[in-house]
Amino acid sequence: MxxxxxxxxxxxxxxxxxxxxxxxxxxxxxxxxxxxxxxxxxxxxxxxxxxxxxxxxxxxxxxxxxxxxxxxxxxxxxxxxxxxxxxxxxxxxxxxxxxxxxxxxxxxxxxxxxxxxxxxxxxxxxxxxxxxxxxxxxxxxxxxxxxxxxxxxxxxxxxxxxxxxxxxxxxxxxxxxxxxxxxxxxxxxxxxxxxxxxxxxxxxxxxxxxxxxxVDEVRRSYGRIKLHIETERWDQQALAELPGVLEVQARGEHEYSLRLASEEVGPRLFHTITGGEYIQQFSQQPPTLEEIFKMKVGELNE
The missing domain is CATH 3.40.50.300 (P-loop containing nucleotide triphosphate hydrolases)
Structure with missing residues (x-):
C-alpha cells in the first residue's frame, strides 16, 4: 500500500x-x-x-x-x-x-x-x-x-x-x-x-x-441537484422560471437538464412538472464529476 x-x-x-x-x-x-x-x-x-x-x-x-x-x-x-x-x-x-x-x-x-x-x-x-x-x-x-x-x-x-x-x-x-x-x-x-x-x-x-x-462519495456529497427530464408539456424558458431552478440546458428535442438550488427542490418539481400525468423521463441525480470539478474550481477562484 x-x-x-x-x-x-x-x-x-x-x-x-x-x-x-x-x-x-x-x-x-x-x-x-x-x-x-x-x-x-x-x-x-x-x-x-x-x-x-x-x-x-x-x-x-x-x-x-x-x-x-x-x-x-x-x-x-x-x-x-x-x-x-x-x-x-x-x-x-x-x-x-x-x-x-x-x-x-x-x-x-x-x-x-x-x-x-x-x-x-x-x-x-x-x-x-x-x-x-x-x-x-x-x-x-x-x-x-x-x-x-x-x-x-x-x-x-x-x-x-x-x-x-x-x-x-x-x-x-x-x-x-x-x-x-x-x-x-x-x-x-x-x-x-x-x-x-x-x-x-x-x-x-x-x-x-x-x-x-x-467517486460516489464525492458525487453524493453535492446532493441530487441535477434533474433530467423529457416532456413535451414544458419548454426551456418555462422550466427556468420554476422556483429552485438555477439553470436549464436543452439536451435534445423535449429533453432538458436542470441544475437545482438543493436536492429538496426535486420532489416539489415532480408534482409541478408532471401535473399527475405521465412524462417520458424524470431522473434526479448527483452532478457528474466534470460538473463538480467546474463548480469547485469556480468556487475556489471566487
Whole structure:
C-alpha cells in the first residue's frame, strides 16, 4: 500500500504542494485531478523521490519509507513529457526499458508480443520508433511502462492525445494491472476516465487537497441537484422560471437538464412538472464529476 502523509513542497516563496495526504491500496486506482499548474506533477515527483519534501511529510510503501532504488523494479512511471529513443527499433526500445526494470531479454521478448497485440500497435518489432505514427509511439511508451507489470504504477496524463479507441485499450491495460494487485495513480483532465476507472479520487487546487473520497462519495456529497427530464408539456424558458431552478440546458428535442438550488427542490418539481400525468423521463441525480470539478474550481477562484 502507498501512503502519502502531509506532503509539502515549496519553491522559494511559492508553495507547490500543501499538506496532501491519501492512501492507495494494492488493487486500487486513485485519480488525481486539478487544473494545469495545480501541483499534480510536483506531487508525483515527491512520491517518486525526484523531489524532496524538505522534511515535511513522508511517503510510505507497505508502512516503510519509500526508497526509489529498492522500488525500481516494482515501479512504473509514465511522465507527461513523453520521450523515446527514435533511432531504436520497437524491440530494442522495450528490451532497454525492460532490462532497466529487472527483466531478462527473453522475458521482454515473451511479454512484448502480448502487449503489442493488446495495444494494437501498427508496426513490427524490428521497425524503428521514428517510423511510427505519434499515436503508435505513445502506445510503445505506455507498453514500456507496463511491460514489467509494476506493483506501483504512476501515470501523468496517460490519456492525453489518445483517440477514444486507443484510450479504451489503455483503460483495459490499466485494469489488467489492477486485477493483478497493482496500486495505481493517474492524473487526467478527462473526468469520464476518472469516473470509469477510479476507486477514489483526490482533487488538488493551488497545491491544496480540496476534495477526496470515492467517486460516489464525492458525487453524493453535492446532493441530487441535477434533474433530467423529457416532456413535451414544458419548454426551456418555462422550466427556468420554476422556483429552485438555477439553470436549464436543452439536451435534445423535449429533453432538458436542470441544475437545482438543493436536492429538496426535486420532489416539489415532480408534482409541478408532471401535473399527475405521465412524462417520458424524470431522473434526479448527483452532478457528474466534470460538473463538480467546474463548480469547485469556480468556487475556489471566487
Amino acid at each position: 502507498l501512503s502519502v502523509e502531509h506532503l509539502k513542497k515549496t519553491f522559494g516563496d511559492v508553495t507547490a504542494v500543501e499538506d496532501v495526504s491519501f492512501e492507495v491500496k494494492r488493487g486500487q486506482i486513485l485519480g488525481l485531478i486539478g487544473q494545469n499548474g495545480s501541483g499534480k506533477t510536483t506531487l508525483f515527483r515527491l512520491i517518486l523521490g525526484f523531489l524532496t519534501s524538505e522534511g515535511q511529510g513522508e511517503v510510505l510503501w507497505d508502512g516503510k519509507p519509500y526508497d526509489i532504488e529498492l522500488m525500481a523494479n516494482q515501479l512504473g512511471y509514465l511522465p507527461e513529457e513523453r520521450g523515446l529513443y527514435e533511432k531504436l527499433t520497437i524491440e530494442e526500445q522495450l528490451i532497454l526499458f525492460g532490462e532497466l526494470r529487472g527483466l531478462s531479454r527473453e522475458e521482454v521478448l515473451e511479454r512484448m508480443e502480448k502487449w503489442l497485440s493488446r495495444f494494437n500497435v501498427k508496426g513490427q518489432p524490428k521497425d524503428k520508433v521514428e517510423t511510427l505514427s505519434k499515436g503508435n509511439q505513445q502506445k510503445v511508451q505506455v507498453i514500456a511502462t507496463l511491460l514489467h507489470e509494476p506493483t506501483l504504477l504512476i501515470l501523468d496524463e496517460p490519456f492525453s492525445g489518445l483517440d477514444p479507441v486507443n484510450a479504451q485499450l489503455l483503460q483495459e491495460g490499466i485494469l489488467t494491472l489492477k486485477e493483478q494487485g497493482s496500486a495505481i495513480i493517474f492524473s487526467s483532465h478527462n473526468m469520464a476516465n476518472v469516473e470509469a476507472l477510479c476507486d477514489q479520487l483526490v482533487m488538488i487546487h493551488n497545491g491544496q487537497q480540496v476534495l477526496s473520497g470515492t
